[in-house]
Amino acid sequence: xxxxxxxxxxxxxxxxxxxxxxxxxxxxxxxxxxxxxxxxxxxxxxxxxxxxxxxxxxxxxxxxxxxxxxxxxxxxxxxxxxxxxxxxxxxxxxxxxxxxxxxxxxxxxxxxxxxxxxxxxxxxxxxxxxxxxxxxxxxxxxxxxxxxxxxxxxxxxxxxxxxxxxxxxxxxxxxxxxxxxxxxxxxxxxxxxxxxxxxxxxxxxxxxxxxxxxxxxxxxxxxxxxxxxxxxxxxxxxxxxxxxxxxxxxxxxxxxxxxxxxxxxxxxxxxxxxxxxxxxxxxxxxxxxxxxxxx
Amino acid sequence: xxxxxxxxxxxxxxxxxxxxxxxxxxxxxxxxxxxxxxxxxxxxxxxxxxxxxxxxxxxxxxxxxxxxxxxxxxxxxxxxxxxxxxxxxxxxxxxxxxxxxxxxxxxxxxxxxxxxxxxxxxxxxxxxxxxxxxxxxxxxxxxxxxxxxxxxxxxxxxxxxxxxxxxxxxxxxxxxxxxxxxxxxxxxxxxxxxxxxxxxxxxxxxxxxxxxxxxxxxxxxxxxxxxxxxxxxxxxxxxxxxxxxxxxxxxxxxxxxxxxxxxxxxxxxxxxxxxxxxxxxxxxxxxx
Numbered sequence: 001x002x003x004x005x006x007x008x009x010x011x012x013x014x015x016x017x018x019x020x021x022x023x024x025x026x027x028x029x030x031x032x033x034x035x036x037x038x039x040x041x042x043x044x045x046x047x048x049x050x051x052x053x054x055x056x057x058x059x060x061x062x063x064x065x066x067x068x069x070x071x072x073x074x075x076x077x078x079x080x081x082x083x084x085x086x087x088x089x090x091x092x093x094x095x096x097x098x099x100x101x102x103x104x105x106x107x108x109x110x111x112x113x114x115x116x117x118x119x120x121x122x123x124x125x126x127x128x129x130x131x132x133x134x135x136x137x138x139x140x141x142x143x144x145x146x147x148x149x150x151x152x153x154x155x156x157x158x159x160x161x162x163x164x165x166x167x168x169x170x171x172x173x174x175x176x177x178x179x180x181x182x183x184x185x186x187x188x189x190x191x192x193x194x195x196x197x198x199x200x201x202x203x204x205x206x207x208x209x210x211x212x213x214x215x216x217x218x219x220x221x222x223x224x225x226x227x228x229x230x231x232x233x234x235x236x237x238x239x240x241x242x243x244x245x246x247x248x249x250x251x252x253x254x255x256x257x258x259x260x261x262x263x264x265x266x267x268x269x270x271x272x273x274x275x276x277x278x279x280x281x282x283x284x285x286x287x288x289x290x291x292x293x294x295x
Numbered sequence: 296x297x298x299x300x301x302x303x304x305x306x307x308x309x310x311x312x313x314x315x316x317x318x319x320x321x322x323x324x325x326x327x328x329x330x331x332x333x334x335x336x337x338x339x340x341x342x343x344x345x346x347x348x349x350x351x352x353x354x355x356x357x358x359x360x361x362x363x364x365x366x367x368x369x370x371x372x373x374x375x376x377x378x379x380x381x382x383x384x385x386x387x388x389x390x391x392x393x394x395x396x397x398x399x400x401x402x403x404x405x406x407x408x409x410x411x412x413x414x415x416x417x418x419x420x421x422x423x424x425x426x427x428x429x430x431x432x433x434x435x436x437x438x439x440x441x442x443x444x445x446x447x448x449x450x451x452x453x454x455x456x457x458x459x460x461x462x463x464x465x466x467x468x469x470x471x472x473x474x475x476x477x478x479x480x481x482x483x484x485x486x487x488x489x490x491x492x493x494x495x496x497x498x499x500x501x502x503x504x505x506x507x508x509x510x511x512x513x514x515x516x517x518x519x520x521x522x523x524x525x526x527x528x529x530x531x532x533x534x535x536x537x538x539x540x541x542x543x544x545x546x547x548x549x550x551x552x553x554x555x556x557x558x559x560x561x562x563x564x565x566x567x568x569x570x571x572x573x574x575x576x577x578x579x580x581x582x583x
Contacts, residue, residue: 006484007407014398014417017454022420025431032430040434087324090317097318103569104325107332109576110565112513114531115554118538119331122338122547133334133352166327174577227426230515237539238519249426256433257520267430275427 032268040262052269061241062270065251068157068232072247073225075161076168081217083165084172089206091173092180102177109170117163117234124148124159124235149235156236156245164231168224172217179213180206215289219282226278229253248274335558339363339551346548363552370546373553375526376533383448383518383529384511388504390453395503398459400488403466404474420456425516433520443527448518452511458503461578465499466492502575505568512561530557 032038033053037046056062087105091098108116123133126147135145146152148159183206191201207214229249232240240246241254248270254260255267338346340359367373401407402414432451441447469492477487493500515531522528528536534557537550565572 003405004407007401007405007410010397010401010405011413012397013394014454014459017394017450018417018420018456020435021432021451021454022423022428025428025435026423028431028434029427083324087321090321093317094314094321097321101321101325102573103566104328106569106573107328107562107565110509110561110572112531112534112557112561114513114515114534114538115557116331116335118534118550118554119335121538122551123331123334127545129347130350130352136351166331171576174573178577223424227424233515233535238535252426252430253516253520256430264430264434271426271430275424278424 029268029271032265033272035265038263038265040264045265052265053273056266056269056273059266061246061254062248062251064241064244065246065248068245069226069228069247071157072160072164072228073222075157076164076225077218077221079161080165080168080172081214081221084169084176084217085214087169088173088176088180089202091177102173105173106170108167109174113167113230114234117231120159120163120166121149121235126151150243153244156243159235160232160245163235164225164228167231168221172221175213175217176210179210183209211293215285215293219285219289222281222285223278226274226281248277332558335551335554338548339555341548343546343548363546363548364556366546367549367552367556370549371533371537371553372525372528373533373556376528376530377556379527380512380529382445384508386445387449387452387511388507390449391455391458391507392500392504394454395458395462396488396493396500399462399466400484400492402459402463404488404492405484417456417459421460429517429520436521441521443522443524447521448527448529451517452514455507458507461503462496462499465496469495498571501568502571505564505572506575508564509561509572533557 034048034050035045036049036051039045091101091105094101126132126135126145126149131139131145132148134148138145146155148155187205187209188201191205196204227249228247232245232247232250236243236245238258240250241260246254252267252270252274255263255270337354337356340361340363341349341356342358342360342362345356345358402410402417436442436447436451439447441450473491474487477491482490513531514529515535518529518532519535522532525536534553537553541550
């Protein structure tokens with residue numbers, strides 16, 4: 001009995017904070033999402049039902065945010081995973097300068113997304129005074145320059161994808177490099193004796209051996225990409241609806257706060273829809289990985 | 296015989312080619328990573344006049360100046376943003392470490408009823424995305440009148456299930472014999488925790504602290520929701536404010552000076568604790 005009380009006291013701070021800021025909100029978000037016509041000021045609502053969901057699902061801003069998020073996911077997850085794999089394979093095959101390269105590659109992880117996003121914006125932006133750094137390159141290949149920040153949709157999506165890949169790559173390179181490093185040298189030696197081609201070694205030994213980590217990265221990559229937000233703010237500013245570059249998470253925050261805010265019920269409905277999407281994709285990923293991953 | 300050496304030569308040449316290609320590829324990506332940093336540094340030392348007269352931006356400057364750093368501090372409350380972020384980071388990390396140590400100790404060392412169930416419930420919390428709980432937390436903090444206060448900024452992020460888990464695993468590796476010996480000597484549990492376990496677990500504690508510092512320094516979403524007075528902004532919000540409302544005019548060099556100053560502390564921290572940070576992140580940090 002005395003022991004129980006003592007342990008409870010040690011756990012108390014964690015229990016209080018997790019209870020107030022994680023467990024209670026989890027129940028509360030469900031409640032919010034079904035309360036119709038919720039008024040933040042008076043904390044009253046007019047009824048219970050699915051109207052928040054149907055409002056969100058018909059809101060053009062939400063549909064735009066869903067479209068943007070899906071395009072971003074479909075581009076950045078394969079590109080970043082593939083690029084990370086290629087770079088990690090390269091890193092793993094060298095000895096000289098390996099540490100230096102690894103250090104450099106990790107830098108984006110410790111940088112402030114908003115701050116470096118500002119640099120990306122400057123690099124890609126076209127103003128009346130200057131075409132900007134990237135447009136110098138564009139002009140080498142085609143005649144016309146593009147404003148990537150305030151211009152056509154696909155130009156903006158391209159910058160957002162590039163920046164997202166730049167930000168997420170350090171984590172993926174780190175994980176894959178250590179996974180590749182832990183593949184036993186014996187397997188490679190055996191393959192060499194058998195005279196296997198390097199493609200065969202790669203597809204029959206390397207990929208199966210690192211497949212658990214590869215799937216881990218793909219799953220967390222999907223989850224992370226679906227939650228994209230800060231990168232877009234960094235490039236296009238806080239009014240993402242006006243820029244046409246909002247994401248689902250951005251939509252949730254816009255419903256909560258700022259000029260368009262004050263609608264926690266809509267925000268909750270959108271958050272639960274996002275959760276349903278991410279959950280479904282993760283389950284599908286896990287089912288595929290169970291079939292494919294070599295354990 | 297001759298044929299074989301020929302083949303060997305060919306394989307050798309191929310190997311050199313592959314190696315060269317590998318280095319070129321790696322160098323290209325290193326450049327892609329470093330270029331934005333170079334560009335922010337470069338733009339921050341170009342004078343306002345020089346920067347704006349370059350229709351085609353120059354890759355170097357002949358007359359570097361520090362005037363932008365002066366105007367970044369003078370024309371925006373940058374010093375205030377830094378101070379706020381520092382206070383926020385230190386307090387959050389400190390409180391989080393205390394909460395984590397106490398909880399990890401209870402799970403690793405103490406016996407109590409329902410321990411396994413409580414721990415399983417803790418682990419289950421790890422799967423809850425921040426986006427689901429942030430809405431209510433925003434309402435909670437707002438109705439508690441804690442907007443634009445450090446309490447409101449700090450309290451929701453001081454309990455981290457993942458770090459509790461990490462530290463508990465570490466604590467459990469400390470041999471039972473030490474605990475039994477301490478009990479024989481009549482040492483209290485709390486004294487044992489402070490005098491024996493914390494020193495042994497120091498490397499893990501430092502790793503957790505550094506990861507939390509990085510997270511705090513870069514946090515943007517919660518501070519944005521909870522602060523709207525400029526005097527309470529953290530650096531991320533400060534940068535966003537500078538981006539949207541500028542320094543009165545489109546002063547890109549001064550913006551870049553601010554960006555350099557915001558980025559520098561973490562880059563220095565990273566270079567000092569490189570191995571520890573990378574190991575800590577590979578254990579379970581995710582970004583993106």
